[in-house]
Amino acid sequence: MDYKELKLTISPNTDENKEIVAATFSAFNYDGFLFSEDSLEIYIPEKDFNEEEIKNILQNFSDIRISYEINFVQAQKWNEKWTENYYKPMVISEKLLVYASFHKDLPQAEYRIEIDPKTAFGTGNHGTTFMILEEILKLDISGKKVLDMGTGTGILAILSKMKNSGYTLAIDNDPNACINTSENIIINKTPDIEVKEGDINILSAEMFDIIYENIWKNTVIGDLPILFKHLNEGGILITSGYYAKEANEVISAGEKIGFKFVETRENTEWAIVVFKK
Numbered sequence: 238m239d240y241k242e243l244k245l246t247i248s249p250n251t252d253e254n255k256e257i258v259a260a261t262f263s264a265f266n267y268d269g270f271l272f273s274e275d276s277l278e279i280y281i282p283e284k285d286f287n288e289e290e291i292k293n294i295l296q297n298f299s300d301i302r303i304s305y306e307i308n309f310v311q312a313q314k315w316n317e318k319w320t321e322n323y324y325k326p327m328v329i330s331e332k333l334l335v336y337a338s339f340h341k342d343l344p345q346a347e348y349r350i351e352i353d354p355k356t357a358f359g360t361g362n363h364g365t366t367f368m369i370l371e372e373i374l375k376l377d378i379s380g381k382k383v384l385d386m387g388t389g390t391g392i393l394a395i396l397s398k399m400k401n402s403g404y405t406l407a408i409d410n411d412p413n414a415c416i417n418t419s420e421n422i423i424i425n426k427t428p429d430i431e432v433k434e435g436d437i438n439i440l441s442a443e444m445f446d447i448i449y450e451n452i453w454k455n456t457v458i459g460d461l462p463i464l465f466k467h468l469n470e471g472g473i474l475i476t477s478g479y480y481a482k483e484a485n486e487v488i489s490a491g492e493k494i495g496f497k498f499v500e501t502r503e504n505t506e507w508a509i510v511v512f513k514k
Contacts, residue, residue, distance in 0.1 A: 364504035391418030
């Protein structure tokens with residue numbers, strides 16, 4: 238699949254403004270984002286590209302000035318650019334190493350996850366994924382039933398299975414993410430993970446002890462009633478994918494449904510909220 242590269246020049250050119258713009262465009266399920274020193278690059282499948290839609294989105298920004306240019310990018314070139322400019326090996330909590338097949342001279346760690354990300358979200362480099370991985374490393378997961386909702390690369394499900402989780406289900410509405418997750422499951426020798434394409438509505442009677450959802454705020458809030466229904470008593474829900482300033486809105490929505498708020502943390506302006514049922 239080939240892409241259109243939407244290169245946005247943002248003024249004032251701050252990290253916060255880039256994150257705000259990226260968050261807005263992410264609601265349209267575009268496939269990838271690259272943050273460079275002077276621009277934000279968004280990658281949209283060529284078949285889905287609509288310049289009028291782009292213009293309508295940009296009109297919503299009153300305090301941020303944005304100009305743009307459009308380029309054609311082959312899928313292979315997008316993958317190469319993404320990995321060269323964004324994805325770096327990292328060690329989390331001195332226990333987990335996340336790396337790609339092209340990384341060399343890697344440190345030792347108790348858990349090692351190889352992720353060749355392609356266009357799916359979830360390498361650990363983003364603050365939201367990083368914080369959920371930290372939480373998983375702290376949890377007693379052995380034998381627990383786990384749902385990774387919006388799995389991306391499958392990294393959360395893979396770490397759970399490495400920690401001996403029981404039935405583990407990874408769901409994503411992007412077919413490319415499901416393919417990528419299935420490939421990463423094979424690479425990391427964690428075959429007992431079921432992968433399904435779809436949204437939260439494909440859940441039927443399954444019940445889980447631990448659920449992760451790392452998506453945007455509106456999706457998380459909208460999914461909370463169904464997540465509550467599919468979480469066992471005493472179970473843990475870990476949510477992220479939104480800004481720290483939005484965490485209270487998520488907490489309030491969760492408590493209204495019946496979740497017990499456990500904690501919230503932030504990393505580079507992003508938040509994580511943990512609930513218990």
